[in-house]
Amino acid sequence: MARALAASTLKRFRKMLEDEQTRLTDVIREIEDEQEELRLTETSSERSPDPNTAEGGSLAFEIEKELSLHQNAKDLLSQAEDALQRIGDGSYGFCAECRTAIPVARLEALPHTRWCVTCSAARY
Numbered sequence: 001m002a003r004a005l006a007a008s009t010l011k012r013f014r015k016m017l018e019d020e021q022t023r024l025t026d027v028i029r030e031i032e033d034e035q036e037e038l039r040l041t042e043t044s045s046e047r048s049p050d051p052n053t054a055e056g057g058s059l060a061f062e063i064e065k066e067l068s069l070h071q072n073a074k075d076l077l078s079q080a081e082d083a084l085q086r087i088g089d090g091s092y093g094f095c096a097e098c099r100t101a102i103p104v105a106r107l108e109a110l111p112h113t114r115w116c117v118t119c120s121a122a123r124y
């Protein structure tokens with residue numbers, strides 16, 4: 001039978017997720033600042049960057065790289081927020097699919113996970 005996590009364990013995961021949330025919020029803010037800088041670089045240059053030149057190509061690449069980092073950080077942030085919400089409503093630590101308790105060791109490694117190993121493997 002599924003067993004709820006001890007309050008002290010939940011508290012520890014809450015702390016881990018909140019730290020993660022803070023870190024990701026900072027990362028996202030930094031990326032947004034950099035994107036703004038890149039945009040300024042792009043619009044302030046005399047000619048618009050030509051993707052066929054090395055300079056234009058690398059700028060386009062930079063922007064693309066920043067965008068995917070940004071998306072990735074936002075995904076992780078929403079997962080951390082989700083997990084914090086589940087701690088609040090008592091569903092944290094149980095697989096969203098099969099409802100079994102997720103082993104603490106797995107939560108230690110992936111505090112934001114919603115699935116047990118089996119269901120997670122089945123998803124990907």
Ligand SMILES: [Zn+2]
Pocket residue numbers: 095096097098099100115116117118119120
């Ligand atoms: Zn499961």
